[in-house]
Amino acid sequence: MQPHKSINSQKERIHNRLNTLVGAGAAAFYLDACRLMEMETPLDSTTHLVGHLLRETMSSLFAVLEPLLEPLLEITIKKNSQEKGYKRKMIAALNKLAISETSEIARILLNLAEEDSEYPLNKRAHRNALASPRVITKEFQVFWREIQILLDGVLDRFETVAAEIQIKPDELLAKPIPTEDDIDSLRQKVPNSHLGIGYFFKNLRHPEWLQPLHNKGFFNNPPDAEIDPEGKTFRFYVWEQSRYLCRVASNKPEEVLEIGIQLFDRDYKNILIYQDLAEAALKMPPELAARWVERATQWLKAAQAPFSVYTRLPELFGKLINYLASKNQVDVAIAVFK
Secondary structure (H helix, E strand, O other): OOOOOOOOOOOOHHHHHHHHHHEHHHHHHHHHHHHHOOOOOOOOOHHHHHHHHHHHHHHHHHHHHHHHHHHHHHHHHHOOOOHHHHHHHHHHHHHHHHOOOHHHHHHHHHOOOOOOOOOHHHHOOOOOOOOOOOOHHHHHHHHHHHHHHHHHHHHHHHHHHHHHHHHHHHHHHHHOOHHHHHHHHHHHHHOOOHHHHHHHHOOOOOHHHHHHHHOOOOOOOOOOOOEOOOOOEEEEOOOHHHHHHHHHHHHHHHHHHHHHHHHOOOOOOOOOHHHHHHHHHHHOHHHHHHHHHHHHHHHHHOOOOOOHHOOOOOHHHHHHHHHHOOOHHHHHHHHOOO
């Protein structure tokens, strides 16, 4: 199997916009489809896999667009009463994004909803009974190029109205205690990106959200450090989830401690996250702060590079030593000091 070629500027633009506007998942699905299409020796099932990956990409995109389309869907239903729900949603998207229904982008998008055509992505993904996988034909190559035109155009227009997607997080942020539906809405309709989930956690103040969010895995995938192969340069990313943990640590110390220890167990190297957790430990009762510091000390001993020199972590550990020593946790304080 040959390595994939580097993607071109149009695909890079699509990938970057998917990552920013929709989330890392949609961007990854799309990037893998590009990799499959650019292999010099295609897989036997490339067309099926690409169809499935594009289906996931498009469904992710429309899940994020859906809250913006709701006011238009009722109008679209009245005007297009004979159309099926998926096509009505696409027509509403065209209207919302100010894309003419006679444009090439609209033609490609609406073709995806025509069950009798070869365009629907479910047909591209699924096998044909027990027949051999469909090979890459000229027709499939045309389809692939048109998908690039579609995604590039839709995401370009989406960028102009992207600020409106924060309406949904704002509605959720107003609720002190979330329902199951609220959590599902956050998972499925708010972009898993800085613009969506990042905005939500940056502005979340209610501690009663913590356990439901934890149960649904919102603290499972922090951004790790980017480290060059020689270990000379590295980059850390802010994670709004860990900053939220710091804000609610005084209200939910045991829950925050549990999440913090789980993050240590996964051995992420993003120092900014541990910096937030160190600030959180300062807000915990001393016996819980001591447990956090004991686990943090193990992590520090195993660290492969002196990343902490470049952050506030040494200062925060100094504060933790003073805090623990003043609260009868002297042994732990001495262990950290050593």
